[in-house]
Amino acid sequence: MSTEHTKNGSLFTPFNIVAGIILAAGLVVTVMRFTMGLGSVTNLSDNNPWGIWIGFDLLCGVALAAGGYTTSAACYIFGFKRFHAAVRPAILTAFLGYALVVFALNYDVGRPWRLPYPIFYQQGTTSILFEVGLCVFIYLTVLFLEYLPAAFEWKGGFDKYRSILVKLTMVLTIFGVILSTLHQSSLGALYLIVPSKLHPLWYTPYLPVMFFMSSMFAGLSMVVFEGTLSHKYFHHKMDEDYNANYLDLQFAFAKGAAWIMAGYLAMKLLGLSMDNRWHYLFTGYGAWWLLEVVGFVVLPCYCYAVGYRDRNIGLVRLAAPWTVIGIMLNRFDVSLIAFNWQLPSAERYFPSLGEIIISLFVVTIGVLVFKFIVTRMPIFYAHPAYKDSSH
Amino acid sequence: MFNTLQDLMLHNKSITYVLMGVVLVCFIGFWRFLTGREERNRRY
Amino acid sequence: MKRRHFLGLMGAAGVSLTTGVTAKAASSADVAGLPNAGGVLFDASRCIGCRKCEAACNQVNELPKPAKPFDDLTVMDTARRTDAKSYTVVNKYVPKPGENPVFRKIQCNHCMEPACASACFVKAFKKSETGAVVYDASVCVGCRYCMVACPFNIPAYEYDKAFTPRVMKCTLCQPRLLEGKLPGCVEACPKEALQFGKRRELINIAWDRVSGNPDKYVQHVYGEHEMGGTSWLYIAPKPSFAALGMDEGLGTTSAPELTSGALAAVPAVAGIWPVLLTGIYAITKRKDKIAEEEKKAAVEAAIAKASADAEAKLAEELEKAEVAGKRRIEVEVKKALEAAAKEQEGGEDA
Numbered sequence: 178m179s180t181e182h183t184k185n186g187s188l189f190t191p192f193n194i195v196a197g198i199i200l201a202a203g204l205v206v207t208v209m210r211f212t213m214g215l216g217s218v219t220n221l222s223d224n225n226p227w228g229i230w231i232g233f234d235l236l237c238g239v240a241l242a243a244g245g246y247t248t249s250a251a252c253y254i255f256g257f258k259r260f261h262a263a264v265r266p267a268i269l270t271a272f273l274g275y276a277l278v279v280f281a282l283n284y285d286v287g288r289p290w291r292l293p294y295p296i297f298y299q300q301g302t303t304s305i306l307f308e309v310g311l312c313v314f315i316y317l318t319v320l321f322l323e324y325l326p327a328a329f330e331w332k333g334g335f336d337k338y339r340s341i342l343v344k345l346t347m348v349l350t351i352f353g354v355i356l357s358t359l360h361q362s363s364l365g366a367l368y369l370i371v372p373s374k375l376h377p378l379w380y381t382p383y384l385p386v387m388f389f390m391s392s393m394f395a396g397l398s399m400v401v402f403e404g405t406l407s408h409k410y411f412h413h414k415m416d417e418d419y420n421a422n423y424l425d426l427q428f429a430f431a432k433g434a435a436w437i438m439a440g441y442l443a444m445k446l447l448g449l450s451m452d453n454r455w456h457y458l459f460t461g462y463g464a465w466w467l468l469e470v471v472g473f474v475v476l477p478c479y480c481y482a483v484g485y486r487d488r489n490i491g492l493v494r495l496a497a498p499w500t501v502i503g504i505m506l507n508r509f510d511v512s513l514i515a516f517n518w519q520l521p522s523a524e525r526y527f528p529s530l531g532e533i534i535i536s537l538f539v540v541t542i543g544v545l546v547f548k549f550i551v552t553r554m555p556i557f558y559a560h561p562a563y564k565d566s567s568h
Numbered sequence: 569m570f571n572t573l574q575d576l577m578l579h580n581k582s583i584t585y586v587l588m589g590v591v592l593v594c595f596i597g598f599w600r601f602l603t604g605r606e607e608r609n610r611r612y
Numbered sequence: 613m614k615r616r617h618f619l620g621l622m623g624a625a626g627v628s629l630t631t632g633v634t635a636k637a638a639s640s641a642d643v644a645g646l647p648n649a650g651g652v653l654f655d656a657s658r659c660i661g662c663r664k665c666e667a668a669c670n671q672v673n674e675l676p677k678p679a680k681p682f683d684d685l686t687v688m689d690t691a692r693r694t695d696a697k698s699y700t701v702v703n704k705y706v707p708k709p710g711e712n713p714v715f716r717k718i719q720c721n722h723c724m725e726p727a728c729a730s731a732c733f734v735k736a737f738k739k740s741e742t743g744a745v746v747y748d749a750s751v752c753v754g755c756r757y758c759m760v761a762c763p764f765n766i767p768a769y770e771y772d773k774a775f776t777p778r779v780m781k782c783t784l785c786q787p788r789l790l791e792g793k794l795p796g797c798v799e800a801c802p803k804e805a806l807q808f809g810k811r812r813e814l815i816n817i818a819w820d821r822v823s824g825n826p827d828k829y830v831q832h833v834y835g836e837h838e839m840g841g842t843s844w845l846y847i848a849p850k851p852s853f854a855a856l857g858m859d860e861g862l863g864t865t866s867a868p869e870l871t872s873g874a875l876a877a878v879p880a881v882a883g884i885w886p887v888l889l890t891g892i893y894a895i896t897k898r899k900d901k902i903a904e905e906e907k908k909a910a911v912e913a914a915i916a917k918a919s920a921d922a923e924a925k926l927a928e929e930l931e932k933a934e935v936a937g938k939r940r941i942e943v944e945v946k947k948a949l950e951a952a953a954k955e956q957e958g959g960e961d962a
């Protein structure tokens with residue numbers, strides 16, 4: 178990215194300055210974390226073993242990287258072939274997202290060099306976390322294979338491998354959907370084991386289903402949202418094919434998101450009804466639950482629906498980041514806010530500066546790598562030499 | 569308070585069945601709302 | 613086409629839902645449940661809060677020296693929990709203001725179906741035959757999911773270690789048990805508030821004591837069924853266990869049962885999804901093909917219709933042309949005849 182900006186004259190754009198500060202602070206915290214232990218930079222405690230490195234980096238990261246499987250499924254399985262120009266950016270974001278999730282996990286676990294243990298050394302198969310780890314590991318590989326053709330086209334000279342991978346598109350897509358179903362829902366299932374710690378408004382046997390459904394509209398919303406952003410900053414990189422279908426894609430995804438959100442809302446209500454949890458709605462946590470569900474599911478869903486109905490792209494583009502914030506709120510609620518709700522407030526968790534810095538650090542790295550790749554490789558446009566192939 | 573799990577479930581599930589019906593009807597309504605102007609908006 | 617897309621997604625959600633609910637744990641006939649496991653019975657009405665058990669635990673487990681010595685009883689003025697430097701703590705509770713305090717010892721309960729073991733993705737925990745739930749630091753990754761999962765908030769973590777952080781919790785003095793000795797805390801208790809034995813027998817002793825003195829004790833043995841049962845059992849004076857800071861709402865469902873549904877859904881997804889997704893893909897392709905064929909047919913029909921129209925028009929034109937032609941001929945013939953007639957007339961005149 179620096180080359181690009183020196184061309185424009187200055188390295189000290191506001192973007193570069195902010196990114197630079199975050200990276201520098203992140204490196205300092207990184208050194209502290211790995212030389213002095215978790216306790217030196219986090220607010221984690223024996224009662225609150227998981228903080229925002231799980232609640233944000235893992236839970237939000239994985240949910241928001243769902244754009245990869247939703248877009249490739251829409252294009253290759255559900256027959257929205259004219260959107261295939263959107264698949265590459267979505268796969269790239271998903272790949273980066275998952276890579277960063279794994280990167281961030283190295284900060285959170287106590288002995289990161291043992292992260293391969295559960296897969297290769299001693300398998301605790303009764304653990305939901307084992308399933309999450311295994312699926313994320315395999316899915317990261319699948320995403321890498323799906324992304325590789327773009328890198329091959331960029332470098333050239335790998336045509337044989339590239340064409341093998343392109344032939345595998347269908348298989349990889351189906352694999353991706355299976356793995357995503359499994360680990361997206363399993364992230365919710367992680368909390369099935371703690372009925373006594375998670376507030377009854379959030380604890381329901383439907384947790385896995387809800388995490389899976391919300392990952393679908395999270396993915397769709399992220400694609401719409403990123404599309405809008407990318408359009409603003411990388412417009413010059415996009416080819417006709419991408420631009421021509423760009424509006425149609427946003428509308429189609431708006432419709433999809435609105436419809437799935439309606440289903441999600443139904444599940445939320447039926448979940449309360451199944452266990453007769455209605456009376457909790459009249460407590461403080463109930464008000465918070467209503468804020469999450471009405472403010473960040475019902476309203477953005479309605480916004481999407483009206484946007485689609487009236488072909489009002491402004492509303493659709495408003496609903497997308499709104500939904501994304503709602504997803505993050507939901508993941509925070511389950512993992513932090515409604516978790517340990519019975520503990521006295523002095524024993525509750527609030528992230529430390531160090532934890533926030535690392536989370537920002539990880540996001541910044543993601544943005545920088547994304548920028549590096551899309552300004553060089555054929556992501557938003559089909560490579561002229563490979564234009565006819567459908568990948 | 570209920571004396572048996574059976575009583576509790578009888579109560580909860582009865583409510584849930586009614587809610588399910590309501591939900592299904594709402595789905596139809598929402599679908600019609602969502603797609604109501606599709607024909608008009610279609611551009612060939 | 614779009615409609616089918618969303619119906620497909622909804623149906624998909626439905627499938628994962630049903631599989632999640634219908635699946636159940638292996639039948640209890642296959643699980644023996646360690647009937648000879650050891651355990652400890654704690655009687656809160658006997659505990660005097662001397663902290664001798666804390667001191668003994670610290671010593672036998674070679675844990676670091678605490679900031680305040682064990683004979684300093686003011687430590688108990690604030691509620692504590694187990695941490696990386698103490699496997700057990702004794703807390704003071706005053707059920708009713710002005711009455712005598714009651715004490716409770718906290719440590720790992722050595723669950724019969726431990727949540728920590730169910731949650732660990734490298735099998736670092738194991739319920740051993742002695743009854744102890746033991747931990748193996750040599751495989752632990754430090755994900756701390758065991759700490760999240762434990763319903764009693766027992767395991768602690770060495771957050772201050774950079775390279776060798778471990779999960780720390782009471783071992784039921786497994787090494788001592790294997791040598792035939794009593795747990796350190798049990799041995800040190802001067803009031804027999806702690807009693808080691810087979811869990812099965814301890815339950816009977818507990819019930820005898822509780823039912824023999826119904827005015828004094830809560831009529832419940834805590835740990836007999838909580839979370840599937842625990843090796844460490846508690847009886848307490850009235851009014852309640854909640855007055856001793858214990859969660860009375862944990863229920864009897866064990867950790868493996870809580871997750872078995874979700875675990876059973878995993879292979880179901882692997883079995884159903886490929887079929888369903890490929891099916892949807894096939895339908896999509898088929899619909900595309902039909903749409904393609906219909907389009908082709910429509911185009912052909914249009915062409916056919918166009919040429920038919922053209923032919924009709926041509927025929928009409930021809931007909932028209934013919935009529936016009938005939939007329940012209942007739943006119944010509946008439947003209948010729950008239951001319952001939954005139955000539956004749958003229959000839960006769962001449």
Ligand code: SF4
Pocket residue numbers: 719720721722723726727728729745761762763764765766767781
């Ligand atoms: S009390 Fe907690 S740490 Fe001890 S065995 Fe039970 S779940 Fe594991």
Ligand code: SF4
Pocket residue numbers: 731732733734735736737751752753754755756757758759779
């Ligand atoms: S922290 Fe260690 S013992 Fe606990 S679940 Fe993770 S790997 Fe297992």
Ligand code: SF4
Pocket residue numbers: 668669670672673699700719781782783784785795796797798
């Ligand atoms: S059984 Fe052993 S490790 Fe556990 S509290 Fe007693 S002395 Fe400590």
